Amino acid sequence: EIVMTQSPATLSVSPGERATLSCRASQSVSSNLAWYQQKPGQAPRLLIYGASTRATGIPARFSGSGSGTEFTLTISSLQSEDFAVYYCQQYNNWPTFGQGTKVEIK
Amino acid sequence: QVQLVQSGAEVKKPGASVKVSCKASGYTFTSYYMHWVRQAPGQGLEWMGIINPSGGSTSYAQKFQGRVTMTRDTSTSTVYMELSSLRSEDTAVYYCAMAHIGGVATIMNAFDIWGQGTMVTVSS
Helix, strand or coil, X not given: CCCEEEECCEEEECCCCCEEEEEEECCCCCXXXXXXXXXXXXXXXXXXXXXXXXXXXXXXXXXXXXXXXXXEEEECXXXXXXCCEEEEEXXXXXXXXXXXXXXXXX | CCXXXXXXXXXXXXXXXXXXXXXXXXXXXXXXXXXXXXXXXXXXXXXXXEECCCCCCEEECHHHCCCEEEEEECXXXXXXXXXXXXXXXXXXXXXXXXXXHHHCCCCCCCCCEECCCEEEEECC
C-alpha cells in the first residue's frame, strides 16, 4: 500500500494570504495525484487531478505541482470559503489518501 | 447531470450487517467504475473497494477482505455495499464515488462525483 503523508496537520493563515500544503508518497505515484477540499458535513470536492490540472469550476487561485513522491497544493490568496480540510490522494495504485491538512483562520 | 444518491442513515448493533445503496443517474451506469470510501468521525478518508457495474467484478482493500461485498443492480442503476460483522470502529460516513472526468471511463482516476454520504453507527 502506498502511504501518503501530508504536512502540516494544521495551517493557520489570514484571509488574503498564501497557503502551501505538502503531500509525500511512500513511493512514486507519477502524476496520479489528486487534491480534495472537504467542509464539515459535506462530501469531498475534487480540486486538482493529474497533480496539476484544476477540476471543472475550480478557481484559478488553486494550483497543484509536483510529480513522483513530492506534491504541493497552493492557494494563492485565501478566501473565507477556503477554510476547510484538504486531502491528497494517489491513484497510481489502489487509492490511498493522506491524513489531511486543516486550513484554519489565523 | 451526473448524480449519486445514497440511502439513509443506519444504526446497527455489533456483529450485525449493513447494506448501503448508491443510485446513479445522468450517465450510462455500466460504463463507469464505482468506488466506496469511508470516513470515521473526525478522521480521514479510507478507500474500501471498487465494483465494475458492467460485469459486477470487484476488488476490495485488504483491510475489508472477507467482510465487505459490493454488488450492483443494472435494472435500477444502483450499487450496494454490504459490510458484515460490524464493530464500533466501523462507525463512519460511507461514500460512493466515481471518476467521470471528461466523460472518460478509467478504473483509476480522481473522484469527481461523490454521493452525499451515509452515516452508519454501530452501537450496542
